[in-house]
Amino acid sequence: MKYSFLILGLILGLNFGCSQNKPAPKYLMNQKFPDSVAQFKMENVKGERISFEEVLELHKGKKVVLDFWASWCKDCLEGLPKLQRLQQKTKNIDYVFLSLDKTGERWKKAIKLLAIKGDHYFISEGWKNPLTNYINLDWIPRYMILDEKGRVLQAKATKVTDAEFKKILLK
Numbered sequence: 396m397k398y399s400f401l402i403l404g405l406i407l408g409l410n411f412g413c414s415q416n417k418p419a420p421k422y423l424m425n426q427k428f429p430d431s432v433a434q435f436k437m438e439n440v441k442g443e444r445i446s447f448e449e450v451l452e453l454h455k456g457k458k459v460v461l462d463f464w465a466s467w468c469k470d471c472l473e474g475l476p477k478l479q480r481l482q483q484k485t486k487n488i489d490y491v492f493l494s495l496d497k498t499g500e501r502w503k504k505a506i507k508l509l510a511i512k513g514d515h516y517f518i519s520e521g522w523k524n525p526l527t528n529y530i531n532l533d534w535i536p537r538y539m540i541l542d543e544k545g546r547v548l549q550a551k552a553t554k555v556t557d558a559e560f561k562k563i564l565l566k
């Protein structure tokens with residue numbers, strides 16, 4: 396019985412530990428988000444509900460980095476200083492932070508405490524919603540790059556030091 400639990404734990408650990416290395420779905424590339432995803436609503440820092448489409452519209456004509464993160468996420472917090480340095484080098488790019496925090500209070504507190512610059516939205520539904528399901532979110536942080544028309548240029552990076560991410564961003 397002990398061995399059964401050990402094997403099960405090992406299999407689950409390997410499965411979840413490798414999630415960050417799974418490629419993003421190919422259907423994400425070079426297209427806009429479908430209506431079912433575009434209509435998904437999130438909360439802005441003022442507490443207003445806003446659709447993903449409206450968020451994208453606010454950044455129309457600009458290259459955008461989407462950052463899926465949470466204040467409890469160790470990898471997110473470790474990568475934040477690198478992201479902030481990258482923001483200083485890429486002032487012509489908009490950064491949109493999509494939080495998967497457990498509460499809006501923790502999310503707002505983290506934005507202020509960590510001095511995160513950019514647009515901020517809280518996904519109160521957590522990991523399972525039309526947006527995260529569509530992009531097959533399996534790890535945070537998760538960075539995506541959108542072009543000036545809202546089409547996906549890079550569907551998945553889990554570190555801002557990722558060579559392809561930086562290449563596309565600094566183009």
